[in-house]
Amino acid sequence: MKDDEKRPGGERYAEDAEASAAREKEPGENGAERAAEGEARGGNGGRMARAKGVVKERGRLRESVAALVSRAGKAVRDAVYPEDITCDVCGAELVARTRYNLCAACTEEMPFITGHRCLNCGLPVNDEADWCMRCMNTESVYLANRSPLVYEGKARSLVYALKFGGRKYIARLLGAMMSDTFLSCGMEGEIIVPVPMTEKDEKKRGFNQSELLARDIGERLNIPVLPALSKTKDTAPQKELSGRARRENVKGCFSAAYAEYLAGRRILLVDDVFTTGATANECARTLLSAGAASVSVLTAAVTKPRLAVEKGEDGAVEVFDDL
């Protein structure tokens, strides 16, 4: 404290400190403090009172420096282990940077597709098979579908949360996975076209999830996104229909614009779920008629084909936009 008093302007500093310390006291304490102060102002005691203020102020400084250091420490910690980033599936805080916004447990349970795939729909098949059961007798005009996920378990929860829970940020997670699939499967695409909804349906939901996915993928892969397709015909829910009936039902319900941009281009069609491929096929047919050179399909998840006998027995309520 002696050092402080010797320092030029030290007294002034001490008085300021005293005053500010007094301002922060409770009213009761304040009165007593002021009385003691007045008494002390006379002689040696005045110095003591002022010194008391300096000590107090130093204490406060120490506290605020400690708070500052702790805040800085938190900032550094946050930069390395972002506290505000949570798992997109279960909400658990992520303790380390990950490729996707998923905790270790959800990553483990996420039905990622690895290994040998069906040449047409991209579903995992055993090493000897070229096609899955669904695609064995199906002809398609698109080159192939590829998806990072099988549509089950946690993948289904993700798509549901995006489409029906309005959690649009999930498009970023799925978009990251889909971009990785595009690259790892050596897919082609000069223009990305999202699968459209009818104007009425999109208004009802507030967004088209396929377009959100397309935009995210386009940004990541630096491929232009062109909403060239529109769905002009409303279709009734067709979840009970077989693949062939679904194909009949989507016939002629899309139309293509921007033919001058599509002409001679390799198109990447983007959708959320690949179910029977009826929608993808009809979109591809429309794009090819408009002059596109080829159409590849990239979806977030592909469903497993279900045997007719299994239908309705699992009790699951399924809502597919893919007819």
Ligand SMILES: [Zn+2]
């Ligand atoms: Zn999780």
Ligand SMILES: [Zn+2]
């Ligand atoms: Zn297949």
